Amino acid sequence: MKTFALPALLAGALCAGFTASSQAAPTFIPDLDITTFDGSELDANLFIPETAAPAGGYPTVLFTNSWMLDKHQYLLQAKELAENGYLVMSYSTRGFGVSEGLVDVAGDNSINDASVLIDWLQANYPVGKLGMAGISYGAGISLVTAAQDPRVTAVAALSGWSDVIEGLYPNDTVNLVWGTILTTTALNLDPEVDTIWANLRATEDIAGVETFAAPRSALSYVPELNSNGTAVLMSNNFADYLFKPNSMTQLYTLLDGPKKLLLNPGTHAVTETLGGNDGHIWATTFRWFDRYLKEEANGIDTEPKVDMTVRISNKLEQFDDFPVTDKxxxxxxxxxxxxxxxxxxxxxxxxxxxxxxxxxxxxxxxxxxxxxxxxxxxxxxxxxxxxxxxxxxxxxxxxxxxxxxxxxxxxxxxxxxxxxxxxxxxxxxxxxxxxxxxxxxxxxxxxxxxxxxxxxxxxxxxxxxxxxxxxxxxxxxxxxxxxxxxxxxxxxxxxxxxxxxxxxxxxxxxxxxxxxxxx
The missing domain is CATH 2.60.120.260 (Galactose-binding domain-like)
Incomplete structure (x- = not known):
């Protein structure tokens, strides 16, 4: 997996070229050990703005890592946000980096961890509106956490999934390459995940696989996301053969609250990581948080909801909704x-x-x-x-x-x-x-x-x-x-x-x- 980790660690250098509104250098705390609900230690870092907190508290972002990566993944994006007045925490999900615990694929433990981190932030800093963001694994955890924890006001889910089954078993077909990559690169994988993957490959106990997948899939939580009024930004890539755009477009059509959909050329996580669309994905993510966490009237809520970039030519087009055409x-x-x-x-x-x-x-x-x-x-x-x-x-x-x-x-x-x-x-x-x-x-x-x-x-x-x-x-x-x-x-x-x-x-x-x- 190291070949995938390197581009992700270089993400900020290639896609975080944004202009800061404040030049004050934020305070950086590189190592935080936070005890979660079951006694496991989670490894995190924190950027604190030098500017005083607004009356309602700092707009806050919690970054969640991609598969096999850790709290360092979003350092440059986090710093950029902090320079603009955000309180920003990045953490290593359980089982990754030096965080303790087993990787449960966005299971209950991982979702509870995210809520514990929100508790910690609120107990130690003046937290205003809070958002979550992540690429791939981090995107899935962000969506499910937002559904279960109404304190999450906005989400940026980049190269994420809304249906585990569609990712690993599209049209009853085992996604062998991507499933093997995932199950062989997590060193602290929960044994239940190995069992699920073995059953899927053998076409055994598919009902059990579906039972495992449902609580890990954002499509199961549409009523909760709508009830919470979560502002959801989704970005997916046309040649992503792990988390295809299809289930995310389905999720998009079912959401009633603020929403935006970015559809891009490229494969899983690479477009977001390497500054796809001339940085459009991260620039839009920052504007999304500025609107729904800082409550800036920047116009993103009145613009077309769907940004679709044409394959090969990389021409950006905007549409009012999805489907983008009735022809x-x-x-x-x-x-x-x-x-x-x-x-x-x-x-x-x-x-x-x-x-x-x-x-x-x-x-x-x-x-x-x-x-x-x-x-x-x-x-x-x-x-x-x-x-x-x-x-x-x-x-x-x-x-x-x-x-x-x-x-x-x-x-x-x-x-x-x-x-x-x-x-x-x-x-x-x-x-x-x-x-x-x-x-x-x-x-x-x-x-x-x-x-x-x-x-x-x-x-x-x-x-x-x-x-x-x-x-x-x-x-x-x-x-x-x-x-x-x-x-x-x-x-x-x-x-x-x-x-x-x-x-x-x-x-x-x-x-x-x-x-x-x-x-």
Missing amino acids: STRYFLHPRFSYFNNASMKTSSYNGWGWSNDFHGGADTKAGTGIPVISDALEGFGIPVYTNMLGINGYHAIEYNSPVFGSTFKIRGTPSLEMWIKPSKPEVQLHVHLYDTGPLGLGRLITHAPITVRNAAVGQSQKISLDLFTTSYDVPAGHVVTLAIDTEGLIYQKPADTRYEITVPYRRSQQSVLTIPHL
Whole structure:
């Protein structure tokens, strides 16, 4: 995990270029040992403004660390806030850094710890309105704490999650790469977490996994967040294949209080850490706290609620709400003639003779997402995943091409697929990719999603439905959108038996449809 820790520790140098309103140097206390509710010691640091506390107390921010990092992660951001009059504590969550206890993945102990730290701050300093912020693990803890502790007025959840299941088990598919990274890099992991991960990989006691996940997922606490009136800022990244934007956009739509959503290129935590969008994420976070903790009339509450940055071009767009558009195009899937031809998708339904295509498991193809983690991180710098669409093996995959676009096709939102299949085994897996394909057959990945069908009716037609991961992408004029589907991907755990055939039937009564939202 050290390769991930280094960029996070450099975060301030690259993304905290903000102008302070006060030049007074804050007092820094680098080491605080605070005893939490069960006697464990939590390691923290504290910035105290040199300016006197306002009548209502200092606006206060509690920073919570990312996975495998500690209280040092946000030093430069914390100092910047303190120079602007904030009281700022950063701490190492239990089991990380030198804090005692076991890592429980935002369980009750971790949430109680955060409330104990708030108690400590209020007992020792004049605390006004208080906010919490964090990247990744810190984002999830911040959201759940805010739901359970109404003293938290505002939250900045960056690269966070609202649904543990969606992160580790999207569409019943084990997120093998990210789950392995998480479970092997926490040195003080609660044994219960290892059991949950083992059960997930073995597809055993999924009900127990769901019971574990629910209290750790902000989607379980929408009524509490709404009742508390928590001001929630969320930032997520299109190529984050750990905490996809989808569950956070769902949370956003359910919140009634002040809210703002940032959707960015890049992968998990890297965009926030390395100053993505020219520092826009952290600048917006600071403005969010200025409005809801300092009560400054800075206009952020009257601006468009959704900031969406287009992949590849990194152009920032703003929208009043999410979904950002009510326009969409429905593409009906039409058959191919052989393994050596591509199929097509058209805006008209399939009305021909009964037909079918098949493709087979047992091998990966060029229809993939690139090198796990690395390719996703490079996308944040405008370097996309490319593939030779002409080199995709038609025996192990199927491709559907749209008509050629005469003008730029601006995809904004969450594409979805409803598809009829006839599986030859009770467990099959599909990897659904959306590509921007140019005239020479070179494709750039737009989005993807996996789905694992378990206990399928063998040899019988059945419809599967899934949402691809939320995205923002401009398909140039002269290009087509390609729907490429195969059965394996480097990120996800394969079924035990990959020797299966998937037949796609085409019938007037069985229309397979790809829906793409766009401007």
